Amino acid sequence: MTIALVVGASRGLGLELAKILHDRNFQVFATSRSPVAQIRKELGPDFPQEINIIPNIDLTQRDAGERIVSYLKGDLGLGVGLGETRKLDLVIMNAGVFKADTLENPNWEDLLEMHKVVSIAPLMVASNLYNSSLFATPSKFVIITSEGGSIALRTRQEGGGNYGHHSSKAAANMVGKLLSNDLYDKQVTVGLIHPGFMKTDMTKGVGYDEFYDSGGAVEPSEAAETTVEFIMKELSHDLSGTFYAPRGPRDIGQAERVLIPVMGKELPTPLLLPW
Structure with a gap:
């Protein structure tokens, strides 16, 4: 069975990614900041019991990658682990934090x-998995990032602000x-993916819900479907290190202008994004 690890999977896009991968017959390991019992209670009976929850993973802490490896190796005495010979075919770093800020505040x-969650944690997790020989050959390591991390798309017309969000995604x-x-x-x-403008607690929490209709925001389940399709069918090894929007220009606010x-006028889907 193909094995996937989704880091940041207790809600929103990460939750949907874990469920879709399970439906596609992956053995799924999914991290959460909360204990297993609490997560299963919150998610209810619709959350597949076969998904292995890696609990108490806080990506702001320097030992998060070590704890993930310890769980996968069975050293924590929790869950089933990978066993001695099995390795990860797919890792998706999904966890994110978005807190609004301005030049004034x-x-x-x-x-x-x-920055800890969005840009430092992916490196630390990748390093711990690599040093522990937990990547299968071949395998894929995907970072869910954002078109907000593209410097080229940050035009003067868009204005400034949200320094932490944009800079952490660029990093x-x-x-x-x-x-x-x-x-x-x-x-x-390695894939870098902008999954689309989504209707999540994170975007709502910074006031982006007022742009849901005008910006064509989609449910996390829809974004997860196109993300997984892209990873499985489009993300070949020769595209390693590229930055893509699987849903194309419809999710890029400055695409036409920039x-x-x-x-040219015919922007493709999937869309290769500029740095």
């Missing part, structure tokens, strides 16, 4: 939290690009 702790893109260089000869394909002069 940046918050130091919020900025640190966003995550760089981490993914560098990982793709280090892991290429190890047959680990990309058409460079790529």
Whole structure:
């Protein structure tokens, strides 16, 4: 059975990714900050019992990657682990934090939290998995990032603000690009994916719900479906280190203004995004 690890899977996109991969006959390991009993109670009977929850994983803590490895190796005495010979075919780093800020009112702790979760944790998890020889050959390591991390798409018309969100996503893109260089000869394909503008607690929490209709926001289940399709069918090893929007230009607010002069009027789907 193909094995997947979804980091940040207790709600929103991560939850839907875990469920879709389970439906596609993956053995799924899914991390959560909460204990197993609490997560299963919150998610209810519709959450597949076969999904292995890795509990108490806080990506703001430096030992998060070590704890994930310990669980997978069965060292924590929880769950089933991977066993001695099985390895991960797919890892999706989905966890994210979005806290609004402005030039007038940046918050130091919020900025640190966003960068820890979004851009530092993917490196630490990848390093711990690699050092523990837990990547299958071949395998895929995917970072769910955002078009918000594209410097080219941050036009003057869009304005400023949200420094922590945009800078942490840009840093995550760089981490993914560098990982793709280090892991290429190890047959680990690294993908950077903008899944789309979604209706989630995170976007609602920063006031983006007022743009749901005008921006064509979709449910996490729809974004998860197109993300998994792209990973399984489009993300080949020669695309390692690239930055894609599987749903195409419909989810990119500045696509027409920024990309058409460079790529022409017919923007493809999936869409290769600029750094």
